Amino acid sequence: MSIHPLPPPREPTGLGKLPVARWFLFIGAVAGVTFAAGSVVIMVLLGQAMELQPRPEMTAQLGRLNVALIVLFAVLLACGAGLALIVRHAVLKPIAQLTEQVRTVAGGDFDHTLHVDRPAELAELSSHIDSMRARVVSAWRVAADQADELRRSNGELEQFAYVASHDLQEPLRKVASFTQMLEQRYGPQLDERAKQYIHYAVDGAKRMQLLINDLLDFSRVGRVTGEKSAVESGAALDTALENLSATIEDTGTTVTRDDLPAVTANRLQLTQLFQNLIENAVKFRSEEPPRIHIGAVRAGAMWEFSCADNGIGVEQKYADRIFLIFQRLHPRDVYPGTGIGLALCRKIVEYHGGQLWLDGSTPGQGATFRWTLPAAGDDDD
Numbered sequence: 001m002s003i004h005p006l007p008p009p010r011e012p013t014g015l016g017k018l019p020v021a022r023w024f025l026f027i028g029a030v031a032g033v034t035f036a037a038g039s040v041v042i043m044v045l046l047g048q049a050m051e052l053q054p055r056p057e058m059t060a061q062l063g064r065l066n067v068a069l070i071v072l073f074a075v076l077l078a079c080g081a082g083l084a085l086i087v088r089h090a091v092l093k094p095i096a097q098l099t100e101q102v103r104t105v106a107g108g109d110f111d112h113t114l115h116v117d118r119p120a121e122l123a124e125l126s127s128h129i130d131s132m133r134a135r136v137v138s139a140w141r142v143a144a145d146q147a148d149e150l151r152r153s154n155g156e157l158e159q160f161a162y163v164a165s166h167d168l169q170e171p172l173r174k175v176a177s178f179t180q181m182l183e184q185r186y187g188p189q190l191d192e193r194a195k196q197y198i199h200y201a202v203d204g205a206k207r208m209q210l211l212i213n214d215l216l217d218f219s220r221v222g223r224v225t226g227e228k229s230a231v232e233s234g235a236a237l238d239t240a241l242e243n244l245s246a247t248i249e250d251t252g253t254t255v256t257r258d259d260l261p262a263v264t265a266n267r268l269q270l271t272q273l274f275q276n277l278i279e280n281a282v283k284f285r286s287e288e289p290p291r292i293h294i295g296a297v298r299a300g301a302m303w304e305f306s307c308a309d310n311g312i313g314v315e316q317k318y319a320d321r322i323f324l325i326f327q328r329l330h331p332r333d334v335y336p337g338t339g340i341g342l343a344l345c346r347k348i349v350e351y352h353g354g355q356l357w358l359d360g361s362t363p364g365q366g367a368t369f370r371w372t373l374p375a376a377g378d379d380d381d
């Protein structure tokens, strides 16, 4: 995990701008000057009283008072100096020491121990801060280790999905084609039941081929064909509609759209995304001819797209489940498919740093899917 440079400390406000040492100096100076001025005033007043009625005992007493005042002043001065020294050594220095240690930790040296041994209050504070540091650091290390582990196992899983689906294609192709050859060559010798069995075998193999191809597409997102650039989403939608032109025509589907923006994306994947969502909107249509609207609104640095249809809709309780791989809500003979389309769409969107979700759908009243994609930045233009 990277460490950002330390931000500058926040400026103190109001009277807090003055360091504590200056406060002490200021108050000490005011007290000293006041005491000295008070002593001088007392001595002057007493001197004036003496001049009015001079007496030898009074002069001696005045002399002693003078000495007492001077001694008192000296003691006060010594106490002030002593207090300043104590504050400096027992408070300000340890605070500066702790500040330095905290700055070192905040600067990225998270193993640096925080400790000052006096005064007691600061020693306690530093030990609390240090145990907090130790706990945060250990939790952070555990999280970093887990993230590494997750990345590694995700990589392995993707690799496994890719290799398994890739290597399974060939033997499967053989099974399908030899079973078909069996039917062609020995068809006349086979009874109806045998032909039905062959039909099931071929159908199963074809379905598995479809699954494997979908799985390959899924595991390819982010591994192969991953380059991103500024792409006109309208153009990607056009390609998707072209690919689906036969279905769109057969079903009398109408597709409308907002002004679609340029986004930072992989063109092929963006087309796949539109294609899967529109394919679903057409496949899960109601009695009426499908009407699909593709919208886009700006949301900060992203564009939020939507695909709204007037089909059979999805019950809200399935809003998360439909995005899981191979999860379908209907039997295959009613609505064909492998159940990978939305999982693939989500993977594509997340690969681009966005999110895809089902936005409120009531059965019978159509479904609206929304997703975000990063707006094409200046460097992509």
Ligand SMILES: Nc1ncnc2c1ncn2[C@@H]1O[C@H](COP(=O)(O)OP(=O)(O)OP(=O)(O)O)[C@@H](O)[C@H]1O
Pocket: 214, 276, 280, 281, 283, 284, 309, 311, 312, 313, 314, 322, 323, 327, 328, 329, 330, 336, 337, 338, 339, 340, 341, 342, 343, 366, 367
């Ligand atoms: N526009 C929609 N309207 C109603 N239900 C939908 C819509 N889109 C998806 N669903 C539901 O979500 C399920 C998962 O969709 P997904 O696209 O992943 O699979 P699929 O279309 O069944 O198969 P595939 O896309 O792999 O051919 C669907 O089986 C369907 O029940």
Ligand SMILES: [Mg+2]
Pocket: 276, 279, 280, 337, 340, 341, 342
């Ligand atoms: Mg689908």
